[in-house]
Amino acid sequence: MKPDSEYKYELYRKLIHLFSTVIPVIYCFTSRDFMLLFIGAGTVLMIVLDLLKAYTFIFENLYKKVFSGILREDEKDFKRNLFTGGTYYAVGIFLSVLLFQKEVAVFSILIMIWCDTMAALVGKKYGTRKLIGSKTIVGSVAFIITGFLLVFTLQYLFPGFNFYKAGFITVLFAAGFEQLSFIRINDNLSIPVFSGYVFIIINNFI
Numbered sequence: 553m554k555p556d557s558e559y560k561y562e563l564y565r566k567l568i569h570l571f572s573t574v575i576p577v578i579y580c581f582t583s584r585d586f587m588l589l590f591i592g593a594g595t596v597l598m599i600v601l602d603l604l605k606a607y608t609f610i611f612e613n614l615y616k617k618v619f620s621g622i623l624r625e626d627e628k629d630f631k632r633n634l635f636t637g638g639t640y641y642a643v644g645i646f647l648s649v650l651l652f653q654k655e656v657a658v659f660s661i662l663i664m665i666w667c668d669t670m671a672a673l674v675g676k677k678y679g680t681r682k683l684i685g686s687k688t689i690v691g692s693v694a695f696i697i698t699g700f701l702l703v704f705t706l707q708y709l710f711p712g713f714n715f716y717k718a719g720f721i722t723v724l725f726a727a728g729f730e731q732l733s734f735i736r737i738n739d740n741l742s743i744p745v746f747s748g749y750v751f752i753i754i755n756n757f758i
Contacts, residue, residue, distance in 0.1 A: 562676055566669045573665055575645060576658040580709075587649045595642040602635050640738035644745065652748040655706070655713045660748035662702050663726055668743055671695035671730060687731045695730060699723030718754035725750045 605615040648657040675691020703719035
């Protein structure tokens with residue numbers, strides 16, 4: 553198991569991720585155009601903040617004081633890693649809404665929010681055996697179980713849309729993709745986009 557202080561830090565980060573469940577919930581009751589404007593504005597703001605913290609001394613110090621508790625070590629080197637995980641998170645959500653129909657976008661975003669979060673928390677707490685890189689077997693199991701629960705939940709909430717047809721297979725593919733830690737694309741960006749396209753492909757061929 554990881555040290556308690558490290559796990560508490562990760563738990564705090566992931567609780568913020570889970571809070572963003574409000575975004576797909578809002579999307580369920582609003583239009584695609586509204587969400588693109590809403591999320592797009594937030595994404596642009598986050599990009600501007602990333603640029604300011606990287607290239608202005610005053611804002612860099614202010615940013616570190618405010619967000620030091622949730623920044624990973626690699627994210628504290630602002631010039632080497634220009635964008636934080638939060639910015640990739642916003643871009644991933646924006647692309648999901650832009651590229652996919654509402655039901656698929658909601659599913660893809662929730663996979664990123666819930667499956668990736670549970671995989672990280674369970675994997676860091678209980679994971680010892682690893683498959684690829686830092687990803688653990690127990691973390692992947694948590695990812696899949698959470699994803700299957702999402703499929704059942706969304707099928708109940710959207711009875712007119714068949715999540716069963718491609719949802720379970722999409723979760724398995726996403727769990728496998730999440731294991732590929734050697735791919736140099738932030739999970740917050742790659743997982744929702746990958747999941748959405750896999751769902752569409754499977755849905756069209758089954």
